[in-house]
Amino acid sequence: MSDSYNILIVGVGGQGVLLASEIISEVAIRANLDVKKSEIHGMSQRGGVVSSHVKIAKKVYSPTIEYGQADVLISFEQAEGLRALDWMKKNGVAIVSTTTLIPAIVTSSKGFNYPDDSIAEMKKKANNVIAVEADDIARELGNPRLVNTILLGVLSTIAPYDQNLWEESIKARVKEKFIDINLKAIERGRQLNPKAVKA
Amino acid sequence: MKELLSGNEAVAQGALEADVKVAVAYPGTPSTEILETIAARHKSIYAQWSPNEKVAYEVGIGSSLGGARTIVTMKHVGLNVAADPFMTHAYTGVNAGFVVISADDPEMHSSQNEQDNRFFAHFAKVPMLEPSDSQESKDMVLEGMKISEEFDTPLLLRMTTRISHSKGVVELSEPCEYEGDKFVKNPSKYVMVPGNARGRHVVVTERLEKLKEYAEKTPYNFIENNGSKIGIITGGISYQYTKEVLPDADYLKLGFTYPLPMKKIADFIKSHDRVIVIEELEPFYEDQIKIEGLKVEGKKYFGVLGELSPARVAAGLKKAGIIDKVAISEIPPTENMFPRPPVLCPGCSHRGVFMALNKLKVAVTGDIGCYTLGALPPLKSVDTCICMGASIGNAIGMEKVDGYKKGTVAVIGDSTFLHSGVTGLMDAVYNNSNVTIMILDNSVTAMTGGQEHPSTGKTLMGEKANEVDIPSLCKALGVKNYRDVDPYDYEATLNAIKEEIEKPGPSVIRTNRPCVLMPKRIMDEPFVVDLELCTACTLCFRISCPAILASEETNDRGKPKAIIDTTLCTGCTLCAQICPDEAIILQSKMVTEGV
Numbered sequence: 068m069s070d071s072y073n074i075l076i077v078g079v080g081g082q083g084v085l086l087a088s089e090i091i092s093e094v095a096i097r098a099n100l101d102v103k104k105s106e107i108h109g110m111s112q113r114g115g116v117v118s119s120h121v122k123i124a125k126k127v128y129s130p131t132i133e134y135g136q137a138d139v140l141i142s143f144e145q146a147e148g149l150r151a152l153d154w155m156k157k158n159g160v161a162i163v164s165t166t167t168l169i170p171a172i173v174t175s176s177k178g179f180n181y182p183d184d185s186i187a188e189m190k191k192k193a194n195n196v197i198a199v200e201a202d203d204i205a206r207e208l209g210n211p212r213l214v215n216t217i218l219l220g221v222l223s224t225i226a227p228y229d230q231n232l233w234e235e236s237i238k239a240r241v242k243e244k245f246i247d248i249n250l251k252a253i254e255r256g257r258q259l260n261p262k263a264v265k266a
Numbered sequence: 267m268k269e270l271l272s273g274n275e276a277v278a279q280g281a282l283e284a285d286v287k288v289a290v291a292y293p294g295t296p297s298t299e300i301l302e303t304i305a306a307r308h309k310s311i312y313a314q315w316s317p318n319e320k321v322a323y324e325v326g327i328g329s330s331l332g333g334a335r336t337i338v339t340m341k342h343v344g345l346n347v348a349a350d351p352f353m354t355h356a357y358t359g360v361n362a363g364f365v366v367i368s369a370d371d372p373e374m375h376s377s378q379n380e381q382d383n384r385f386f387a388h389f390a391k392v393p394m395l396e397p398s399d400s401q402e403s404k405d406m407v408l409e410g411m412k413i414s415e416e417f418d419t420p421l422l423l424r425m426t427t428r429i430s431h432s433k434g435v436v437e438l439s440e441p442c443e444y445e446g447d448k449f450v451k452n453p454s455k456y457v458m459v460p461g462n463a464r465g466r467h468v469v470v471t472e473r474l475e476k477l478k479e480y481a482e483k484t485p486y487n488f489i490e491n492n493g494s495k496i497g498i499i500t501g502g503i504s505y506q507y508t509k510e511v512l513p514d515a516d517y518l519k520l521g522f523t524y525p526l527p528m529k530k531i532a533d534f535i536k537s538h539d540r541v542i543v544i545e546e547l548e549p550f551y552e553d554q555i556k557i558e559g560l561k562v563e564g565k566k567y568f569g570v571l572g573e574l575s576p577a578r579v580a581a582g583l584k585k586a587g588i589i590d591k592v593a594i595s596e597i598p599p600t601e602n603m604f605p606r607p608p609v610l611c612p613g614c615s616h617r618g619v620f621m622a623l624n625k626l627k628v629a630v631t632g633d634i635g636c637y638t639l640g641a642l643p644p645l646k647s648v649d650t651c652i653c654m655g656a657s658i659g660n661a662i663g664m665e666k667v668d669g670y671k672k673g674t675v676a677v678i679g680d681s682t683f684l685h686s687g688v689t690g691l692m693d694a695v696y697n698n699s700n701v702t703i704m705i706l707d708n709s710v711t712a713m714t715g716g717q718e719h720p721s722t723g724k725t726l727m728g729e730k731a732n733e734v735d736i737p738s739l740c741k742a743l744g745v746k747n748y749r750d751v752d753p754y755d756y757e758a759t760l761n762a763i764k765e766e767i768e769k770p771g772p773s774v775i776r777t778n779r780p781c782v783l784m785p786k787r788i789m790d791e792p793f794v795v796d797l798e799l800c801t802a803c804t805l806c807f808r809i810s811c812p813a814i815l816a817s818e819e820t821n822d823r824g825k826p827k828a829i830i831d832t833t834l835c836t837g838c839t840l841c842a843q844i845c846p847d848e849a850i851i852l853q854s855k856m857v858t859e860g861v
Contacts, residue, residue: 079606092270096435102270103399105432107375115608128509129576130399130432133594150603170606174807174816174826176643179604 071124073132077151078143079168083215088119093236095123098228105130141218144168145185162221164201164214213252220256271436273429276400278303280407285444287334289313290322293714294341295376296430297369305726315726318685319344323351330364333446342370342383356390357466358456359418362446363411369425372546373573382547387422387524391470393477394422394524398505400434428503478525486521497538504544510576535560546574610639612813613836615708615779618753622760623647629670631660635679636713637706644808658690661701673767676703681711681719694772695744702766702773708781716784740774747773756843782836790837794856799849800827806841
């Protein structure tokens with residue numbers, strides 16, 4: 068199924084994982100493709116891992132991406148990127164924010180370590196890892212919650228969909244007063260030419 | 267027009283298109299968003315939260331009898347609560363269409379068990395539809411209404427988490443118009459005393475035969491013929507998983523799944539060399555098919571535990587010898603990576619209670635809600651969790667036999683207390699139990715995402731409501747030892763529990779701080795750690811607050827000192843209260859002293 072495109076998005080509750088997957092799905096619909104997305108909510112507001120599967124193809128059956136089948140992995144937190152890395156196809160692309168969010172359990176109990184440099188670990192295991200200092204860029208733009216849209220900007224340069232669909236989808240899916248800032252954020256993400264970042 | 271909708275949103279859209287007039291529920295993952303969507307987007311439908319699923323179901327019976335198409339929604343275990351009216355409603359039948367939606371939770375993403383509610387259709391002898399995507403979730407509401415009216419029966423629409431929470435493209439239609447007849451008195455149909463009920467059971471049995479005929483001809487049970495010798499019988503999400511793994515097999519896809527279309531199934535089996543039944547959880551189709559003497563295989567390859575997935579379906583088909591190699595692998599166990607378990611939020615009003623209960627080492631009977639998280643280390647102070655309201659009865663029984671030396675305390679949230687804790691408390695009063703009950707009142711149904719309930723003062727549709735006053739309610743039930751306590755005051759909470767455990771007769775302690783997240787985010791001035799004063803005793807790490815982290819600085823034994831993430835800290839003060847070195851101080855104080 069060469070027309071299929073699977074995107075796995077991971078992060079921690081509150082990072083905007085679900086909005087990002089809504090926007091990608093909207094792009095797919097506007098590209099006249101079938102799309103399904105799946106996530107488990109419930110515990111997400113309480114600090115747990117949040118992941119959203121977006122599957123795009125001419126016809127999609129299962130709403131979930133299988134292990135090792137993601138074309139793109141997007142992570143809003145570096146250790147979560149490392150955790151999810153093997154969900155990616157061998158030659159898949161990982162777009163990962165350098166953000167670190169260390170959970171309380173690492174502090175309060177022995178035996179759990181937070182990786183020193185998840186990005187370096189990811190690069191050891193995969194060829195295409197694009198690390199993005201998205202926190203810094205978001206802060207420059209004046210809203211730390213824009214990490215998700217900045218990474219979507221990077222995605223838009225490698226995903227096989229028309230560039231203008233991304234703008235249209237943001238306008239359709241983001242609350243009115245945040246549209247402009249999100250459009251700026253996606254543009255900033257685009258300017259991070261993936262190849263330059265990789266080198 | 268096309269829209270990307272979750273299964274739950276699609277059911278809400280289906281309710282709109284079917285001209286449903288009344289939608290009733292108690293929140294429960296994964297069903298909650300059905301009513302939330304209706305209240306937010308489809309305002310022509312009257313939608314309400316009821317105190318529990320039983321009441322919700324009973325309200326629904328009333329509105330259907332009154333001539334309004336009605337849906338009642340709940341999670342799978344909610345139907346246990348509503349089973350009483352459900353089982354007899356099968357006898358009375360309906361006036362306007364009635365669809366009960368059960369959202370099951372295979373894999374227990376957010377539940378205490380993974381019971382397979384398809385058996386409820388069999389148990390009550392009512393028809394059942396099982397959608398396999400968002401489009402069917404929408405379409406089956408209208409179809410369900412028609413079946414309900416044609417056969418004069420409630421209908422079970424059975425969803426699962428993956429259907430409810432996955433989104434897919436849905437083709438929308440114009441709403442139809444339904445004008446039901448008002449209620450007509452008919453005691454032999456609606457008054458289920460033994461003499462009438464016996465007659466109605468005959469009707470139910472005859473109805474089931476007619477439904478069997480319907481199952482044979484409904485377009486929701488269809489065959490996909492690809493010229494294969496292998497036949498697959500499947501339904502729900504399992505259909506999608508299997509199509510992904512084995513696109514070229516022949517399929518008998520079931521959507522109307524009780525009663526089953528046995529003739530169609532028998533023909534399908536006859537025309538194939540081998541037929542495999544693929545279904546999540548229990549062998550519901552498989553066992554019924556086998557009882558008919560038909561030869562199928564299934565559960566021996568796939569098991570009854572948890573969710574299926576394309577990988578699990580592939581592994582099962584390999585085991586069955588239908589495919590030789592599995593292209594997709596199952597998820598290997600995670601390597602030594604830290605977990606990210608759900609935790610009580612920073613500033614959660616339950617934290618102080620569990621700090622105190624942990625200190626007292628009493629037995630704690632727990633309940634369903636965020637406070638289940640008090641069972642996890644390091645707070646580790648909830649000892650039971652069974653079902654909505656169980657904490658109180660559990661504590662009564664435990665106390666009656668002196669089952670735990672240091673005493674037993676029940677903890678229950680406000681919404682859960684109103685759902686089914688009130689009768690437990692009544693029992694404690696009536697049977698003069700020495701139990702201590704803590705109502706952790708944070709003024710919202712928190713775990714499911716912040717819904718209103720009878721003591722929040724607002725309805726689902728956003729209108730002002732009468733507030734059930736929990737203190738007056740407890741006192742009216744006859745509770746003599748009642749008190750409110752501020753859970754942000756650790757000493758006061760600890761002492762209140764100690765004192766009430768000692769008192770004879772039932773005691774109620776209600777905590778009175780709202781949820782920090784909902785309906786409003788509460789952020790007071792944050793605290794910071796004075797690293798000069800911190801001795802790295804690690805006490806504050808043990809209250810499991812996500813805002814308290816290990817700093818880079820250590821004491822002379824190499825233990826990390828604490829640091830507080832001021833963007834997460836809500837200023838609840840609990841860590842400052844237990845810090846023996848007074849090293850945790852308000853941020854403003856630190857700044858002025860630091861200059």
